[in-house]
Amino acid sequence: MKNILMLIAAVALLSACGEKPQTIGGAKQDAAPYSGTGKPFVDAGWKPGDKASWESHLKARGQNSQNEYTKTN
Secondary structure, eight states: OHHHHHHHHHHHHHGGGGOOOOOOOOOOOOSOGGGOOSOSOOOTTOOTTOHHHHHHHHHHHHHHTSOHHHHHO
C-alpha cells in the first residue's frame, strides 16, 4: 500500500515536467503594419506601403482621438 502511494506521489510530481509552453499562438505578422491589408476600407489620404503616411496618420489619431486632454479643451 505504501509503494502505491509513493508511486502516485511520484507520478503527480513528474506530471509537471510535461507541461506545454504557454504561448499566445496568434497570427504572425510577416509584413510591416504600414503595408496594408489589401482591403478598400482605409483612412482617406493613406496609401498602403507608404511608411511616412502611416506614421503621420498614426500620430494624428493619437493626438486627435485618443488624447483626453485635447478632448476636454
